[in-house]
Amino acid sequence: MIKKNSIKISKLIKYYNFINHNFMYDNKPINRYKNSDKLLKLKKLYSALSNIKNCELKKSATNLVFSDGNPNAKVMLIGEGPGSNEDKEGLPFVGRAGQLLDKMLLSIKLNRRNVYITNVVNYRPPQNRRPTEIEIKRYYPFLVKHIEIINPKILVLLGSTALNAIIGDSEVISKARGKWKKLKIGNCNTDVICSFHPAFLMRQPEQKKYAWVDLKMIKKKLLEFNIKIEKK
C-alpha cells in the first residue's frame, strides 16, 4: 500500500514537472491557447516515445527521460543520454554532470525555470555507453519534433553526441565549439552553439575555460535577442 502510494506520488511529481507547474505560483497572465497547444504536442511526443517498440535502450531502462525545464524557454539544451541517476528519476541531468550544468547555467543567470533540457536519446544506454549511430538515427525524428515544439531561439549542443546528431560527424567538438551557426531544424530556425559536455569537463577541468567562453557567448546572444530572463 505504502509502496503503491509512493509510486503514485512520484508519478504525480513527474507529471507536474512535465507540465511546468511553476506557472501555478506565477502572477503573470497565461496565454492559455499557446501554452496548451505546446503542452498537447509535448504530451503526444512523450507518449510516442513511451510507445517506441523493439528498442534495446527502452528494454534495459527504468524510465523514459523526456525533459526538464520550461517549455516556453527561448534556450534549449541537448545532452547525450540519461545516466543511472536520470534513469532512476526520469529527469535529465540530475546526477553530478547535472549539478555542474546547473552551476554553469547559474553563472550566466540561467536555471531550469528559464531553459529547456532534453537528450539525443531518451532511454539510458546500458553502462552509460555512448548511443550507437543506429540509436541516434532512431531517436533523431523525435528530437527534431521536440525542437520544433519548443522552437528555441538559442540551441545549445552539449558534447559530441549532440553535435553529431544535429550537425553531423564532419566536425569535432574541439573545433566546432564556441561558434554560432544559423540552422533550420525541421521547421525551427534557430541559432546553434556547441559546447563541452559537463561530464567531459569533470574529467578534464582544464577545459572549463573554453566552456566559460561559450557561456559568455550565450549570454551575449541573449542580450542581442533581447531575451528577458525572469529572475524567479
Ligand code: URA
Ligand atoms: N548526461 C547527459 O548527456 N544527459 C543526462 O541527462 C545526464 C548526463
